[in-house]
Amino acid sequence: MLLSRYFLPVLKETPKEAQIASHRLMLRAGMIQQSSAGIYSWLPMGLKVMRKIEQIVREEQNRAGANEILMPTIQPSELWQESGRYEDYGLEMLRIKDRHDRDMLYGPTNEEQVTDIFRNHVKSYKSLPINLYHIQWKFRDEVRPRFGIMRGREFLMKDAYSFAHGAEAARIEYNKMFVSYLLTFQRLGLTAIPMEADTGPIGGDMSHEFIILAETGESEVYCHKDWIGRSIDAGDIDYASDLQPIVDRYTNLYAATDEKYDAASCPVADGDLITTRGIEVGHIFYFGTKYSAPMGASVADETGKIADVHMGSYGIGVSRLVGGIIEASHDDAGIIWPDSVAPFDVAVVNLKPGDETCDAMAGDLYEKLTNAGKDVLYDDTNDRPGAKLASMDLIGIPQQVIIGPRIAKEGMVEWKQRRSGETQQLSPDAALNALLA
Amino acid sequence: MLLSRYFLPVLKETPKEAQIASHRLMLRAGMIQQSSAGIYSWLPMGLKVMRKIEQIVREEQNRAGANEILMPTIQPSELWQESGRYEDYGLEMLRIKDRHDRDMLYGPTNEEQVTDIFRNHVKSYKSLPINLYHIQWKFRDEVRPRFGIMRGREFLMKDAYSFAHGAEAARIEYNKMFVSYLLTFQRLGLTAIPMEADTGPIGGDMSHEFIILAETGESEVYCHKDWIGRSIDAGDIDYASDLQPIVDRYTNLYAATDEKYDAASCPVADGDLITTRGIEVGHIFYFGTKYSAPMGASVADETGKIADVHMGSYGIGVSRLVGGIIEASHDDAGIIWPDSVAPFDVAVVNLKPGDETCDAMAGDLYEKLTNAGKDVLYDDTNDRPGAKLASMDLIGIPQQVIIGPRIAKEGMVEWKQRRSGETQQLSPDAALNALLA
Numbered sequence: 001m002l003l004s005r006y007f008l009p010v011l012k013e014t015p016k017e018a019q020i021a022s023h024r025l026m027l028r029a030g031m032i033q034q035s036s037a038g039i040y041s042w043l044p045m046g047l048k049v050m051r052k053i054e055q056i057v058r059e060e061q062n063r064a065g066a067n068e069i070l071m072p073t074i075q076p077s078e079l080w081q082e083s084g085r086y087e088d089y090g091l092e093m094l095r096i097k098d099r100h101d102r103d104m105l106y107g108p109t110n111e112e113q114v115t116d117i118f119r120n121h122v123k124s125y126k127s128l129p130i131n132l133y134h135i136q137w138k139f140r141d142e143v144r145p146r147f148g149i150m151r152g153r154e155f156l157m158k159d160a161y162s163f164a165h166g167a168e169a170a171r172i173e174y175n176k177m178f179v180s181y182l183l184t185f186q187r188l189g190l191t192a193i194p195m196e197a198d199t200g201p202i203g204g205d206m207s208h209e210f211i212i213l214a215e216t217g218e219s220e221v222y223c224h225k226d227w228i229g230r231s232i233d234a235g236d237i238d239y240a241s242d243l244q245p246i247v248d249r250y251t252n253l254y255a256a257t258d259e260k261y262d263a264a265s266c267p268v269a270d271g272d273l274i275t276t277r278g279i280e281v282g283h284i285f286y287f288g289t290k291y292s293a294p295m296g297a298s299v300a301d302e303t304g305k306i307a308d309v310h311m312g313s314y315g316i317g318v319s320r321l322v323g324g325i326i327e328a329s330h331d332d333a334g335i336i337w338p339d340s341v342a343p344f345d346v347a348v349v350n351l352k353p354g355d356e357t358c359d360a361m362a363g364d365l366y367e368k369l370t371n372a373g374k375d376v377l378y379d380d381t382n383d384r385p386g387a388k389l390a391s392m393d394l395i396g397i398p399q400q401v402i403i404g405p406r407i408a409k410e411g412m413v414e415w416k417q418r419r420s421g422e423t424q425q426l427s428p429d430a431a432l433n434a435l436l437a
Numbered sequence: 438m439l440l441s442r443y444f445l446p447v448l449k450e451t452p453k454e455a456q457i458a459s460h461r462l463m464l465r466a467g468m469i470q471q472s473s474a475g476i477y478s479w480l481p482m483g484l485k486v487m488r489k490i491e492q493i494v495r496e497e498q499n500r501a502g503a504n505e506i507l508m509p510t511i512q513p514s515e516l517w518q519e520s521g522r523y524e525d526y527g528l529e530m531l532r533i534k535d536r537h538d539r540d541m542l543y544g545p546t547n548e549e550q551v552t553d554i555f556r557n558h559v560k561s562y563k564s565l566p567i568n569l570y571h572i573q574w575k576f577r578d579e580v581r582p583r584f585g586i587m588r589g590r591e592f593l594m595k596d597a598y599s600f601a602h603g604a605e606a607a608r609i610e611y612n613k614m615f616v617s618y619l620l621t622f623q624r625l626g627l628t629a630i631p632m633e634a635d636t637g638p639i640g641g642d643m644s645h646e647f648i649i650l651a652e653t654g655e656s657e658v659y660c661h662k663d664w665i666g667r668s669i670d671a672g673d674i675d676y677a678s679d680l681q682p683i684v685d686r687y688t689n690l691y692a693a694t695d696e697k698y699d700a701a702s703c704p705v706a707d708g709d710l711i712t713t714r715g716i717e718v719g720h721i722f723y724f725g726t727k728y729s730a731p732m733g734a735s736v737a738d739e740t741g742k743i744a745d746v747h748m749g750s751y752g753i754g755v756s757r758l759v760g761g762i763i764e765a766s767h768d769d770a771g772i773i774w775p776d777s778v779a780p781f782d783v784a785v786v787n788l789k790p791g792d793e794t795c796d797a798m799a800g801d802l803y804e805k806l807t808n809a810g811k812d813v814l815y816d817d818t819n820d821r822p823g824a825k826l827a828s829m830d831l832i833g834i835p836q837q838v839i840i841g842p843r844i845a846k847e848g849m850v851e852w853k854q855r856r857s858g859e860t861q862q863l864s865p866d867a868a869l870n871a872l873l874a
Contacts, residue, residue: 007504007567009558033554036513036541041554044504067444067481072591073510073574074531074543076473091536094511098590099528104473106511106533106543116468117478121446130444137574141536153535155510167685261523431549 001344005380007044010391020216022323023137023148025335029395038145038153045343045395046322050156053321054135056187057158064180064239066160068129071113073137074277075105079112082295092140106139111313118309119297125165128299128309129173130212133160140370146322149319150279150327151218156319163309166210167288168311174206174286175243177314181210181282182232182250188321189338190328192281193227195255209257210282214327217277223255224268279324279361286312336419344377345369347397351385351404361405361413361428373437393418401431419437438781440816444481447828457653459760460585462772466832468759475582475590482780482832483759487593489778490758491572493624494595501617501676503568503597508550510574514540516549529577543576548728548750551598555746556734562602565736565746566610570597572755586756587716587764588655593756594675600746602736603707604725607747611643611723611786614751617670617720618647619687625758626775627765630664632692636769646694647719655674656716660692661705670860716761723749772833773856781814782806783872784834788822788841798865799840809873830855 011032018024026032031046058068074096080086094106107113114132122130135158145153162173178194185192190212197209211221213228230253237246254268257278266273288306290411292298298308317324329336337343346369350362366378377397379388386406392400402414407425415431416423426434446467455461463469468483479487495505511533517523529542544550545641551569572595582590599610615631622629627649634646648658650665667690674683691705692716703710726745729735735745754761766773774780783806787799802813807854814834822841829837839851842864853860854870863871 005502005504007506007558007569030558032559035509035550035553036511038537039509039511039513040552041509042507043554044506047505047507050507065442066482069444069481070479070484070487072472072476073465074476074576074591076476094533094535096531096533098531099580102473113472113478116472117480120470121444121467132444139511143536154511231811416534 001375001377003377006377008395009043010394018148020147020150020300020327021330022150022216022326025326025330025394026148026323029335032149032178038142038151038281040149040152040154049337049341050319050322051159053188053325054156054158054318056340057184057316057318058135060184060187061133061158061160062179063183064131064176066133068134069117069132070134071107071110071117073106073139074104074367075107075110075113077105079116079295080105082425083112083115083291084294085112092142094139094141096241099417107136108138108140109313110134110136110159110316111161111311112295115291115295115297115311118163119295122163123299125299125301129162129164131160131173131176133158133314148193148323150323153266153320155317158316158318160314162312162314163292163297164311165301165309167306167310170286170288170312172243174284174312175247176239177284178208178247178250179232179237179239179243181284181314181316183237184316185210185281186232186234187340188325189340190281190325191227191230193223193255193278194250195221195223195257196251196260197257197283198259206286208251208284209277209280210284211226211255211257211280211358212324212328213274213276215277217279218329219278219280220258220261221256221276221278222261222266222268223274224253225272225274227255227274242266251305279320279327280317281321281324282314282316284312284314286310332398333390334394337396337398339398342398343395345374345399346376347379347392347400348376349379349388349392349400349402351388351402353380353382355405355408357408358403359409365401365413365432366405368432369435374435391411399435406423438812438814440814441818445482445832447555455585456647457584457764458767459587459653459763462763462767463585463760469586475588476578477586477589477591485780486774486778487756487759489780490762491593491595493832494621494753494755495572497617497621497624498570498595499596500620501568501613503570505571505574506554506569508544508547508554508569510543510576511541511818514542514549516553516568516732517542520549520552520728521731522549529579537559544573545575545577546750546752547551547571547573547596548598549732549746552728552732552734552748555600556732560602560736562736562738562744566590566599566601566606568597568599568610568613570595570751585760587760587836589756591710592754595753595755597751599749599751600729600734601748602738602744602746604747607723607725607749608736609680610733611721612684613676614721614749615645615684615687616674616680618721618753620671620674620753621719621753622647622649623669623671624777625731625762626777627718627762628664628667630658630660630692630715631687632658632660632694633688633697634694634720635696643723645688645721646717648692648694648715648717648722649761649765650711650713651761652714653764654716656715656717657695657698658693658713658715659698659703659705660711661690662709662711663690664692664711687726698861716764717754718758718761719751719753721749721751723747767833770827771831772837776832776835779835780832781834782811783813783836783838784816784829785813786816786829786837786839787823788825788839790817790819792842792845794845795840795842798845802838802840802850802865802869805869806872811872836872838872
């Protein structure tokens with residue numbers, strides 16, 4: 001992509017309204033623009049990162065056997081009256097009257113809607129288990145939206161819903177999502193720690209929040225220091241096998257939110273306990289027949305007996321993760337994207353467009369890298385060299401090849417790695433080899 | 438994908454409420470489920486087709502130089518007050534009050550919103566032309582939603598907006614979209630005919646609708662018979678060149694909607710004129726400074742003089758196209774997908790799971806086709822053979838390999854092409870070669 005043809009409105013000043021790093025950096029990097037309180041437009045680079053996150057979430061849901069669907073944003077109130085949540089949900093639910101004065105709402109979550117789909121089509125235990133998920137915009141009318149897209153009103157969420165015959169089969173579905181969340185967040189370059197959690201308005205009796213550690217997080221969290229940098233081997237996971245040992249391994253090491261933490265009963269020695277803040281990026285729930293019973297979502301078992309299905313729901317905040325990743329990975333110069341979600345793999349920065357040597361070298365590298373399958377942003381604009389270099393660090397492209405007139409004359413380019421800041425002068429061929437290694 | 442693990446709730450009966458083929462077939466093929474009047478959930482196969490259409494639309498927008506963004510569904514009323522459309526839009530606009538009693542709305546289109554993004558970031562003619570598009574859910578509160586997703590209330594639309602300095606530069610942008618629409622619809626297996634159109638609530642003085650011919654279409658259309666099967670060579674298109682000759686070629690051949698048709702002045706001889714019905718799948722507009730002037734979207738020109746930008750907008754009904762393609766391509770047995778948007782490339786139908794020979798042959802073909810990069814639906818269920826064959830024709834998988842116990846014993850499979858209905862007995866290797874050819 002030529003930068004001259006890309007809509008990337010980088011801001012020079014730090015926007016006053018932004019209180020946390022991700023909000024500030026997303027505005028400065030031209031990723032988002034506020035439309036109204038807690039509601040944002042996603043500009044090309046912001047959208048590109050969000051789509052990459054979305055795709056990783058999707059792939060891991062599919063790998064775990066979930067089926068993707070797409071439910072609408074606007075729901076009829078009747079479904080929520082059936083479950084009993086219509087009145088309970090309070091002011092966070094955006095209630096709407098259509099032209100025929102029917103009560104509608106902008107879905108804050110989809111338990112009722114997906115239960116309605118299920119009960120219309122599934123009648124036998126033989127069709128179970130089923131896990132249906134969608135990645136769709138939600139609306140929660142926060143009283144005080146803040147922190148950019150981290151606590152917005154309109155946000156993109158992946159929500160999955162499992163249906164199983166009996167509590168034991170439901171636990172197996174819960175475990176699949178638990179493990180797939182570990183894999184998902186790891187692919188996003190994050191250590192997300194599962195913590196036992198309260199179930200809140202979703203209800204139910206088993207729940208884990210997945211929390212990434214960040215000083216700007218919304219709540220205090222407590223965890224064993226061995227959580228830092230802990231990883232899971234994707235090769236170990238077979239979704240057809242019993243995942244309980246893996247779930248046990250990741251729940252035995254202590255981690256708790258503020259709500260659940262109790263200093264007196266905390267089993268971790270003081271020196272091993274980390275107290276910091278965390279950002280919730282995922283939340284999973286098992287709630288048995290809370291929705292299936294009132295809404296009549298049941299199946300016939302082997303003997304023909306009708307039983308309500310056992311359900312769970314599993315959310316990942318896709319748009320929020322864009323901010324969460326930035327909170328976890330940035331420095332004073334800007335964003336440091338993990339490779340898996342970086343908007344571009346490589347930046348080719350031509351410091352002096354119009355200079356024959358620079359143009360030839362930069363154009364050639366751009367072409368060769370692109371042909372080799374790299375997603376390259378080629379800065380062919382007439383900005384000042386200093387502004388160009390600052391922009392690339394701000395937007396956080398992991399690998400940068402900088403072509404200036406002085407070293408270009410000597411047949412050299414500069415290769416810079418965003419994360420370490422390391423730079424190296426190389427021939428263009430050597431840079432190409434390094435980038436394609 | 439194993440059918441036993443895929444949520445594909447095919448209906449045996451024809452739903453009473455469906456009046457047109459696409460609505461009937463989408464319900465029967467388990468592609469959609471109604472949530473409330475004019476609002477649908479997309480089940481896995483319906484979503485898969487819609488995503489394929491969306492991706493083709495996206496690729497052609499990108500090829501034409503447009504930049505993808507994503508604007509929110511909920512907009513503040515203030516923007517529409519600035520343009521003067523807030524009161525004008527009428528009951529089709531879904532108006533909403535948030536918890537702080539602020540007037541919001543669910544976007545039926547995004548001229549105001551995108552103009553706001555533009556005016557916040559672009560100040561110089563040097564940044565022009567720019568074309569920003571998004572693919573986002575819209576809401577229009579139709580008084581009488583009908584025909585399934587063809588005339589729904591919540592629908593997915595691609596809308597692009599071009600900004601140019603002066604009318605001549607704006608025409609160039611308009612032409613790019615005109616040509617990209619011809620290419621887009623052709624890739625979708627459709628002949629979409631550009632017809633001069635009224636501009637309606639969008640406004641402006643140049644507009645074309647892109648209409649596919651279908652007897653169930655919403656309006657009467659008139660066109661020269663040479664439109665049938667007319668194609669455009671994508672290799673001929675260079676978006677950096679003057680596209681006017683191509684636009685002229687595709688506007689010189691007669692085509693008109695009911696609104697524009699006049700028997701007295703129609704230049705086509707009676708024998709050459711086709712009178713039929715059509716479905717609008719795209720609509721493009723040039724409206725000059727209609728939004729930029731009241732909203733203050735202007736740039737400085739070479740001399741520093743400030744001038745309002747000239748805009749156009751360009752819509753494609755992405756969700757509606759799912760229905761449009763079915764209207765244009767089905768038979769009594771079901772849907773006939775063009776290859777480019779088919780939910781799966783190949784169906785492997787095992788007529789007798791449990792039979793050793795059938796299982797081995799079907800499993801082997803499934804594996805080899807998948808490894809060769811084909812997207813395969815493997816029917817491994819215990820349904821009756823007749824029901825299985827009917828389902829595959831109903832959902833319209835283009836290529837089908839049918840494995841029954843009688844011919845499997847002779848080392849043969851049946852290869853069926855959905856469009857022609859042609860069948861052939863072949864060895865599995867020969868079938869594999871034919872499918873990978």
